[in-house]
Amino acid sequence: MSGNRTGDAVLTGDAVPTGDAVPAGSAVLIRDVRVYGEGEPTDVLVTGGIVAAIGPDAAAGAGEDAEILDGAGQVLLPGFVDLHTHLREPGREDTETIDSGSAAAALGGYTAVFAMANTSPVADSAVVTDHVWRRGQEVGLVDVHPVGAVTVGLAGEQLAEMATMASGVGRVRMFSDDGHCVHDPLIMRRALEYSSALDVLVAQHAEEPRLTVGSVAHEGPTAARLGLTGWPRAAEESIVARDALLARDAGARVHICHASTAGTVELLKWARSQGISITAEVTPHHLLLDDSRLETYDAVNRVNPPLREASDVEALRRGLAEGVIDCVATDHAPHAEQDKCCEFAAARPGMLGLETALSIVVSTMLRPGLLDWRGVAKVMSERPAEIVGLDDQGRPIEVGEPANLVLVDPDTEWTVHGPELASVANNTPYESMTLPAKVTATVLRGRITARDGKVRPKGDR
Numbered sequence: 001m002s003g004n005r006t007g008d009a010v011l012t013g014d015a016v017p018t019g020d021a022v023p024a025g026s027a028v029l030i031r032d033v034r035v036y037g038e039g040e041p042t043d044v045l046v047t048g049g050i051v052a053a054i055g056p057d058a059a060a061g062a063g064e065d066a067e068i069l070d071g072a073g074q075v076l077l078p079g080f081v082d083l084h085t086h087l088r089e090p091g092r093e094d095t096e097t098i099d100s101g102s103a104a105a106a107l108g109g110y111t112a113v114f115a116m117a118n119t120s121p122v123a124d125s126a127v128v129t130d131h132v133w134r135r136g137q138e139v140g141l142v143d144v145h146p147v148g149a150v151t152v153g154l155a156g157e158q159l160a161e162m163a164t165m166a167s168g169v170g171r172v173r174m175f176s177d178d179g180h181c182v183h184d185p186l187i188m189r190r191a192l193e194y195s196s197a198l199d200v201l202v203a204q205h206a207e208e209p210r211l212t213v214g215s216v217a218h219e220g221p222t223a224a225r226l227g228l229t230g231w232p233r234a235a236e237e238s239i240v241a242r243d244a245l246l247a248r249d250a251g252a253r254v255h256i257c258h259a260s261t262a263g264t265v266e267l268l269k270w271a272r273s274q275g276i277s278i279t280a281e282v283t284p285h286h287l288l289l290d291d292s293r294l295e296t297y298d299a300v301n302r303v304n305p306p307l308r309e310a311s312d313v314e315a316l317r318r319g320l321a322e323g324v325i326d327c328v329a330t331d332h333a334p335h336a337e338q339d340k341c342c343e344f345a346a347a348r349p350g351m352l353g354l355e356t357a358l359s360i361v362v363s364t365m366l367r368p369g370l371l372d373w374r375g376v377a378k379v380m381s382e383r384p385a386e387i388v389g390l391d392d393q394g395r396p397i398e399v400g401e402p403a404n405l406v407l408v409d410p411d412t413e414w415t416v417h418g419p420e421l422a423s424v425a426n427n428t429p430y431e432s433m434t435l436p437a438k439v440t441a442t443v444l445r446g447r448i449t450a451r452d453g454k455v456r457p458k459g460d461r
């Protein structure tokens with residue numbers, strides 16, 4: 001991790017977590033693995049936190065104490081990067097903590113996650129964003145990058161001190177009021193202008209609030225039949241269109257969180273054709289699930305933006321395959337049982353995603369032939385790292401590159417059980433579903449953080 005993380009430490013006298021809090025492991029030898037799922041199986045040696053050798057001679061460089069990962073039948077990819085995670089610390093540690101969320105991330109194959117700002121207190125100051133970074137480094141399973149709020153208290157009225165957060169120990173590089181839309185166009189315009197000057201990313205939760213008053217489900221035949229208040233596609237699309245224009249005029253870039261409609265895909269295409277710097281993510285749940293799930297009124301399916309129709313799911317998959325949508329982000333959103341196991345309209349929106357993301361991408365994109373393993377690496381690791389400007393993540397698997405890696409068994413399957421996931425909360429929409437492919441090991445800067453469904457023990461990080 002390069003860059004200035006020293007400013008605040010000088011003021012506070014604290015130790016400075018530099019991104020090296022996970023010590024470089026001695027050596028890891030990954031045997032008989034297919035890199036990007038291509039070519040013949042080979043060996044990959046990792047020493048000093050970097051990829052030291054690839055090929056039949058790699059094993060010769062491993063010392064006797066090297067940890068061995070058997071990669072037979074498995075695929076090696078760059079560690080995943082999640083631009084959209086809710087870790088609930090500070091404030092709702094009864095649903096997730098940086099510790100438990102980091103474990104879920106490592107088990108899901110992630111080496112970096114971005115923790116959203118809608119905590120309590122809100123991450124609208126360097127005190128909070130620095131804490132999140134430091135705590136993530138202490139836990140030592142994944143780099144937890146804090147997302148800073150765009151506006152004070154997520155209230156949408158006054159810009160937060162973006163520059164202070166960007167220059168703090170936590171070095172904030174992404175700002176978002178996620179959970180809320182920055183709906184005032186003048187505030188959004190100013191945020192984009194500042195973000196350009198600071199070279200940071202603004203990520204928009206695109207929801208025109210006047211169109212979603214009381215909304216709990218996608219506006220369409222299903223919601224009408226079930227008597228649920230509808231959330232029109234236009235609530236999302238009008239903000240995507242508006243923000244594309246604001247980004248154009250500010251000469252800034254803007255990132256769209258959790259794209260959910262076919263119309264958003266069309267707008268992204270249009271904006272790109274105009275040379276506008278706009279990027280977008282899609283969640284695993286919007287790639288797999290549609291609003292037919294609502295029939296049971298089970299609030300585990302309540303999420304913002306809502307599950308849409310099968311035609312939207314189809315358009316999102318195609319958009320991701322074609323690169324119109326840049327990447328997959330989980331929007332991992334843990335909630336307490338009392339906030340989910342209640343009447344649909346009273347439940348909090350959001351669902352778990354970190355440990356199931358890869359399997360959903362395999363089932364919706366890889367198995368149908370919309371992406372190959374290179375494509376999976378691109379949408380889950382390379383593009384997100386590029387979008388946010390992380391120079392040590394999403395790198396090619398080549399000698400001399402940082403060893404942030406994930407080992408995947410493509411041929412296995414597993415059945416999801418909420419209580420068995422590492423998250424404190426259990427609100428997975430995939431309960432009892434059997435999913436393809438599983439992460440078998442994750443390597444962060446040359447150190448194994450997760451292996452065979454278990455994270456590295458605390459005393460050994």
Ligand SMILES: NC(=O)N[C@@H](CC(=O)O)C(=O)O
Binds near residue numbers: 086179205303334351
């Ligand atoms: N996605 C959700 O339904 N909920 C998120 C907020 C958000 O991403 O908008 C949450 O914080 O729970």
Ligand SMILES: [Zn+2]
Binds near residue numbers: 257258304305
């Ligand atoms: Zn959101």
Ligand SMILES: [Zn+2]
Binds near residue numbers: 084116178179331
């Ligand atoms: Zn979110």
